[in-house]
Amino acid sequence: MTIEIRDYDPVWPGLARCAADELLEALPGRLTVVEHVGSTAVPGLAAKPVIDLMAATGALEAVAAAENALHALGYHGIETGMPERLFYRREGEPVAYHLHVVTASSWDTRNERLLRDHLRRHPADRAAYAQLKRGLADAGHDGEAYTRAKTALIQRMVDAARTGRGLPLVDVWEE
Structure with a gap:
């Protein structure tokens, strides 16, 4: 798939x-917050037509136990191997949706949120990221190859965001 x-x-x-409103209504008391993250959350940034949402919960088990409510909204769980995270995908037009559910205790240090905020504040990095993404797509990269090829630039930007907030540096790949 290109x-x-x-x-x-x-x-x-x-x-x-x-x-986000649908999710909060469908899972009352199980999600504390849902935010728009990813490239579609950065004004002016070219992106895949995928809305990435990140939700915080006090207990991942509580969300997993309510997956029927997520299925009713069209979300289906996908095992990613990422620790302390549940991941769901919802197909759709004009966009698809990815839902990342993480623990509330890790919310403030999540790289996806830090990267989004960094890109919103740094136009040069936003432009470089858009150029890289378009180049990789034009070259025919797909799926994991596309994602892996963005790693060095993403790591640099996340490192800058984490340093700016006094947070320790971590690998952007959660494996």
């Missing part, structure tokens, strides 16, 4: 808000 990169679409934040 990677499709689209120009930023100002409709993406509204789609993310609607999806």
